Amino acid sequence: MAEGGTELTVFCTLGLAGVMKVVGPAFEQATGARLALRVGPTNAFKPDIAAGVPFDLAILTAAAIDEFTAAGRIAPGSRVDIARSCIGVTVPPGAPKPDIGSVEALKAALLAAPSVIFTGQGASGQHFARLLPQLGIEAEVRAKAVVAEGLVAQRVVTGEIALGIQQLSEILAVPDAVLVGPIPQELQAYTTFSAGIGAAAREPALARALIDRLTDSEVRALAVSKGLEPF
Numbered sequence: 001m002a003e004g005g006t007e008l009t010v011f012c013t014l015g016l017a018g019v020m021k022v023v024g025p026a027f028e029q030a031t032g033a034r035l036a037l038r039v040g041p042t043n044a045f046k047p048d049i050a051a052g053v054p055f056d057l058a059i060l061t062a063a064a065i066d067e068f069t070a071a072g073r074i075a076p077g078s079r080v081d082i083a084r085s086c087i088g089v090t091v092p093p094g095a096p097k098p099d100i101g102s103v104e105a106l107k108a109a110l111l112a113a114p115s116v117i118f119t120g121q122g123a124s125g126q127h128f129a130r131l132l133p134q135l136g137i138e139a140e141v142r143a144k145a146v147v148a149e150g151l152v153a154q155r156v157v158t159g160e161i162a163l164g165i166q167q168l169s170e171i172l173a174v175p176d177a178v179l180v181g182p183i184p185q186e187l188q189a190y191t192t193f194s195a196g197i198g199a200a201a202r203e204p205a206l207a208r209a210l211i212d213r214l215t216d217s218e219v220r221a222l223a224v225s226k227g228l229e230p231f
Contacts, residue, residue: 006033008206009055013042014122014151015085015193016059018173018226019219027213033206041149043121049073055198057207059214061123062192074196075204080211083220083228084192087124088168089180090152092159097180106183107135113163117146117155127189128165153177167191168227179227193228 012020017039024035038045042060049058049068058065058074062081068074089100089109098109110116119125125147132138148155152164153174164171171177182188195214197207213219220230 006031006203006206007036008033008057008203008210009036009198010038010057010059010207010210011045011049011055012037012039012059013045013061013193014039014170014173015061015167015191015228016082016169016214017151018169019083019214019223019228020059021173022222023210023213023219027210031206031209033203041119041121042123044149052200054200054202056201056203057195057197057210059193059195062194065194065196069196073199075199075201078197078208079194080196080215081192081194081231082214083169083223083230084190085167085169085228086182086188086190087127087165088171088182088227090156090164090166090171090177091162091180092156093176093178095159095162095178097178098163100180100183103135103184103186106187107137109163110135110141111137113144115144115146115160115162116141116165117148117152117161117163118165119149119152120147121149122166122170123189123191124165124167124170131187169223170227172225172227192231 099105118128152166153171155161156164223230
């Protein structure tokens with residue numbers, strides 16, 4: 001049990017938002033520490049980390065953890081891979097689930113949808129943006145697309161947007177979200193989410209304890225239910 005008043009500053013990518021929603025409160029109760037948890041797309045944390053904003057633990061894409069380890073912001077040798085996720089499609093509750101089982105079917109679903117949402121900073125949104133010209137439907141999709149940060153399923157689940165593209169784990173982090181399924185394998189991209197301890201962490205032992213919790217068998221099972229593939 002940590003001493004009263006201990007605070008652990010954690011930067012967490014949206015990909016692990018659903019897991020941390022469950023693990024965070026339980027970890028606080030078990031350790032007596034308070035989590036100062038910030039959740040957002042990995043790219044949103046990069047300016048703060050580069051500027052030296054203090055943190056104890058970063059849970060970001062593996063590429064970002066490696067980037068900031070090389071830059072001296074994350075402790076060497078502290079990277080631990082937690083899980084990976086692929087990109088999926090979400091539609092509003094009660095809406096028909098479109099066929100997305102092939103490249104042509106996904107193209108048809110995107111063209112048929114009256115509105116589409118994806119992220120600008122997130123790994124899934126950036127990958128999807130690169131796919132659009134490959135699919136030959138960039139102009140049509142962008143004309144009706146909303147590019148927004150955060151959990152896109154929050155705007156799909158209300159019926160505001162007809163179709164969303166994001167990591168499976170980020171879709172399933174939203175209550176009542178409907179997962180249609182992953183995009184076709186030929187178009188798929190997997191993102192690995194990893195943890196790294198801040199080079200100037202005030203609570204490195206507690207940060208390591210949270211990493212251990214995120215990789216234990218119980219949380220691995222939780223991660224699967226949240227659309228992740230644990231390592």
